[in-house]
Amino acid sequence: MLQIFILYSLLQPLHWKRLKASLIFELQEVAGHKAGKGKLGPLVDDSGCFYKPYQCDDRGSKEVAFYTSFSSNTKIPDHIRRFFPVFYGTKLVEASDGSGLSPHIVLQDLVSNRNNPSIMDIKIGARTWYPQASDDYIERCFQKDRETTTSLLGFRISGLQIYENKESGFWKPVKKLVQAFNVEDVRLVLRKFVSSNSPTDSNSVPDCSFAPSVYGGSSGILAQLLELKEWFEVQTIYNLNSCSVLMVYEKESLLKGTSPGAEIKLVDFAHVIEGTGIIDHNFLGGLCSLIKIISEILTGPDEHTNKACLQDMEKNSVIDNGTNK
Amino acid sequence: MLQIFILYSLLQPLHWKRLKASLIFELQEVAGHKAGKGKLGPLVDDSGCFYKPYQCDDRGSKEVAFYTSFSSNTKIPDHIRRFFPVFYGTKLVEASDGSGLSPHIVLQDLVSNRNNPSIMDIKIGARTWYPQASDDYIERCFQKDRETTTSLLGFRISGLQIYENKESGFWKPVKKLVQAFNVEDVRLVLRKFVSSNSPTDSNSVPDCSFAPSVYGGSSGILAQLLELKEWFEVQTIYNLNSCSVLMVYEKESLLKGTSPGAEIKLVDFAHVIEGTGIIDHNFLGGLCSLIKIISEILTGPDEHTNKACLQDMEKNSVIDNGTNK
Numbered sequence: 237m238l239q240i241f242i243l244y245s246l247l248q249p250l251h252w253k254r255l256k257a258s259l260i261f262e263l264q265e266v267a268g269h270k271a272g273k274g275k276l277g278p279l280v281d282d283s284g285c286f287y288k289p290y291q292c293d294d295r296g297s298k299e300v301a302f303y304t305s306f307s308s309n310t311k312i313p314d315h316i317r318r319f320f321p322v323f324y325g326t327k328l329v330e331a332s333d334g335s336g337l338s339p340h341i342v343l344q345d346l347v348s349n350r351n352n353p354s355i356m357d358i359k360i361g362a363r364t365w366y367p368q369a370s371d372d373y374i375e376r377c378f379q380k381d382r383e384t385t386t387s388l389l390g391f392r393i394s395g396l397q398i399y400e401n402k403e404s405g406f407w408k409p410v411k412k413l414v415q416a417f418n419v420e421d422v423r424l425v426l427r428k429f430v431s432s433n434s435p436t437d438s439n440s441v442p443d444c445s446f447a448p449s450v451y452g453g454s455s456g457i458l459a460q461l462l463e464l465k466e467w468f469e470v471q472t473i474y475n476l477n478s479c480s481v482l483m484v485y486e487k488e489s490l491l492k493g494t495s496p497g498a499e500i501k502l503v504d505f506a507h508v509i510e511g512t513g514i515i516d517h518n519f520l521g522g523l524c525s526l527i528k529i530i531s532e533i534l535t536g537p538d539e540h541t542n543k544a545c546l547q548d549m550e551k552n553s554v555i556d557n558g559t560n561k
Numbered sequence: 562m563l564q565i566f567i568l569y570s571l572l573q574p575l576h577w578k579r580l581k582a583s584l585i586f587e588l589q590e591v592a593g594h595k596a597g598k599g600k601l602g603p604l605v606d607d608s609g610c611f612y613k614p615y616q617c618d619d620r621g622s623k624e625v626a627f628y629t630s631f632s633s634n635t636k637i638p639d640h641i642r643r644f645f646p647v648f649y650g651t652k653l654v655e656a657s658d659g660s661g662l663s664p665h666i667v668l669q670d671l672v673s674n675r676n677n678p679s680i681m682d683i684k685i686g687a688r689t690w691y692p693q694a695s696d697d698y699i700e701r702c703f704q705k706d707r708e709t710t711t712s713l714l715g716f717r718i719s720g721l722q723i724y725e726n727k728e729s730g731f732w733k734p735v736k737k738l739v740q741a742f743n744v745e746d747v748r749l750v751l752r753k754f755v756s757s758n759s760p761t762d763s764n765s766v767p768d769c770s771f772a773p774s775v776y777g778g779s780s781g782i783l784a785q786l787l788e789l790k791e792w793f794e795v796q797t798i799y800n801l802n803s804c805s806v807l808m809v810y811e812k813e814s815l816l817k818g819t820s821p822g823a824e825i826k827l828v829d830f831a832h833v834i835e836g837t838g839i840i841d842h843n844f845l846g847g848l849c850s851l852i853k854i855i856s857e858i859l860t861g862p863d864e865h866t867n868k869a870c871l872q873d874m875e876k877n878s879v880i881d882n883g884t885n886k
Binding site: 362378382387388389390419469470512514515518520524525 | 703714852
């Protein structure tokens with residue numbers, strides 16, 4: 237494998253410049269890809285490329301296979317393709333820890349043109365395993381899915397950074413805290429993400445004042461998620477297991493009165509499998525759950541209906557824990 | 562509990578007639594509710610009522626709680642309510658095995674006005690368990706979901722009867738066979754369900770000649786499933802765990818040139834829980850998977866796209882069994 241990479245690398249023009257651990261490195265930390273404990277970190281260059289260390293287990297080859305297939309597939313509509321990072325191939329570059337040349341997947345740097353972006357990484361699906369995986373892998377995913385909001389909500393937040401201001405910088409909760417989010421935390425964080433008041437101030441209710449500009453509108457995040465949903469209702473080519481939706485925007489642009497550049501991107505394709513003619517109902521269901529919650533931030537939930545119904549249910553029922561079946 | 566039922570029963574006018582094990586009994590057999598092994602069977606009367614034995618574990622109370630809540634909920638749109646059986650309360654009636662008075666849930670007899678209906682019972686969802694259930698229950702469901710098409714396809718066929726003609730009567734595969742259906746069997750059976758050639762003739766390809774009349778059209782099964790889907794995208798009141806969609810139509814009417822009376826009904830609410838503001842992403846995902854497959858029977862799949870993409874994937878990939886993560 238290394239030989240292939242060296243050959244590939246030699247064939248590439250050496251046009252790229254100083255590599256630096258920059259903003260995108262922060263993004264990857266958000267997404268749980270932080271370098272450390274013997275793991276290499278991702279890198280970026282000045283020309284808008286992102287270098288993701290090639291994982292030498294199955295994951296690297298799976299991800300390259302996906303990107304190769306996806307980028308050459310002429311049947312992917314352009315309005316869907318824009319939600320995926322551009323793929324530039326693979327390359328041997330000096331690793332982030334200085335240990336020498338190491339294979340990397342070369343992708344579009346999603347935030348190279350951004351100033352202080354707020355970013356949320358949302359792993360979509362009520363399960364992160366898939367039936368074709370090994371029992372051991374399924375067992376591990378199954379446990380984690382039940383410990384997080386994945387099973388209940390159909391998705392979980394994997395990481396986030398919310399830009400506050402020049403003085404405070406970003407609110408970026410540690411991984412352990414993010415992993416412990418329950419359903420109410422997730423709802424709250426999705427509101428904090430688009431609020432002008434400080435995300436760390438537990439005494440103030442998030443005002444959601446940026447929601448119309450970031451989530452709403454004809455080109456906002458909700459509109460993009462709905463476009464994606466429409467595609468997932470029919471596409472049977474890929475099952476995007478353990479894949480994330482990134483939501484990105486810039487608060488500073490918004491405060492200046494220019495477009496916040498709200499957009500979604502799909503990332504992490506190390507567990508993609510063929511759809512074999514079946515839609516990705518797991519991704520689709522989770523995506524619809526996210527869409528519903530974001531819609532409610534924009535329009536408010538139908539509290540009355542739900543509350544009346546639930547009270548009615550409670551009068552007539554106890555929680556079924558399935559012990560008697 | 563029995564006392565409540567005796568009281569309830571005495572208060573009801575005793576207007577109903579001879580109970581008989583009739584067509585609906587067959588339907589329940591289809592749906593896996595056959596009497597036997599100490600289990601009571603359902604009953605019907607001549608006035609269009611269906612008597613489902615009240616399960617004295619949690620399931621009976623859960624199902625009654627659901628029907629009570631649902632039938633009094635004025636926020637359920639009429640075009641959705643029609644997909645659910647009408648609920649008439651509970652009643653003590655002579656059990657199917659002649660063992661004396663026993664509590665029953667009284668529902669609309671869904672096929673009382675049908676002649677030789679073809680029926681399919683499809684349990685919707687990529688999981689039949691739910692996070693709030695006991696570990697033991699989850700484990701049992703989880704295993705069965707992986708053994709059947711539930712995990713892969715987002716639904717499984719629980720039972721079916723397809724009417725052939727006066728001579729042959731119904732094709733009604735035994736439960737063991739139905740439980741062993743793989744994804745290709747499910748696709749095939751969904752085609753056989755709307756074909757004029759014999760479902761038992763393994764040499765002939767199902768002609769799907771009834772598909773336009775049964776699945777298609779503005780009031781056909783696909784249109785009804787799409788209405789249901791639209792509701793599931795927004796309703797957060799109920800999570801319909803382990804619930805089935807019944808598809809029903811009459812071949813004889815169709816051959817006579819009259820309407821086949823194609824309709825869907827939702828049944829089995831013993832594991833319904835409150836939605837607590839979260840959509841039923843599990844039901845929705847499975848429903849979308851069924852919708853896609855039925856759409857393809859009507860319009861044909863985009864074979865070219867899928868095949869080209871898959872060949873491309875295969876060239877670049879091996880099956881990921883997750884062993885290396």
